[in-house]
Amino acid sequence: xxxxxxxxxxxxxxxxxxxxxxxxxxxxxxxxxxxxxxxxxxxxxxxxxxxxxxxxxxxxxxxxxxxxxxxxxxxxxxxxxxxxxxxxxxxxxxxxxxxxxxxxxxxxxxxxxxxxxxxxxxxxxxxxxxxxxxxxxxxxxxxxxxxxxxxxxxxxxxxxxxxx
Numbered sequence: 564x565x566x567x568x569x570x571x572x573x574x575x576x577x578x579x580x581x582x583x584x585x586x587x588x589x590x591x592x593x594x595x596x597x598x599x600x601x602x603x604x605x606x607x608x609x610x611x612x613x614x615x616x617x618x619x620x621x622x623x624x625x626x627x628x629x630x631x632x633x634x635x636x637x638x639x640x641x642x643x644x645x646x647x648x649x650x651x652x653x654x655x656x657x658x659x660x661x662x663x664x665x666x667x668x669x670x671x672x673x674x675x676x677x678x679x680x681x682x683x684x685x686x687x688x689x690x691x692x693x694x695x696x697x698x699x700x701x702x703x704x705x706x707x708x709x710x711x712x713x714x715x716x717x718x719x720x721x722x723x724x725x726x727x
Contacts, residue, residue: 589643596649653692
């Protein structure tokens with residue numbers, strides 16, 4: 564069963580966020596991404612941001628699709644927005660999330676990539692490689708992802724061509 568933390572935005576640097584009132588951020592990871600996911604969850608809680616954790620809930624070996632699919636469905640259905648996902652390389656969980664038509668998951672390993680994923684791709688899920696980013700780098704990417712608006716314009720034409 565997903566774990567839910569409650570709250571609201573209370574930090575000034577989050578005032579221009581992409582968060583939607585009353586809608587929690589979706590979180591998911593596999594065992595390799597679990598420590599980073601937990602650091603992100605603690606940071607979100609510290610910011611007063613509601614989140615729904617779709618698992619995993621420990622570092623025992625598990626399969627990322629078991630957590631990525633429920634996370635993606637929650638974002639697609641508007642139950643959560645946006646999503647944050649972490650696995651060892653970030654690749655597997657990102658591939659799984661992007662199987663869903665309503666998901667634009669971006670694999671990010673640097674702050675600039677997280678910003679561009681929002682600005683140019685209107686990404687609705689941030690995927691990160693838990694084995695290759697520190698907690699501090701992950702939190703910086705999450706903050707950038709949550710506070711970077713989508714530019715629209717010429718980028719919308721490209722996004723409109725994504726669905727099959």
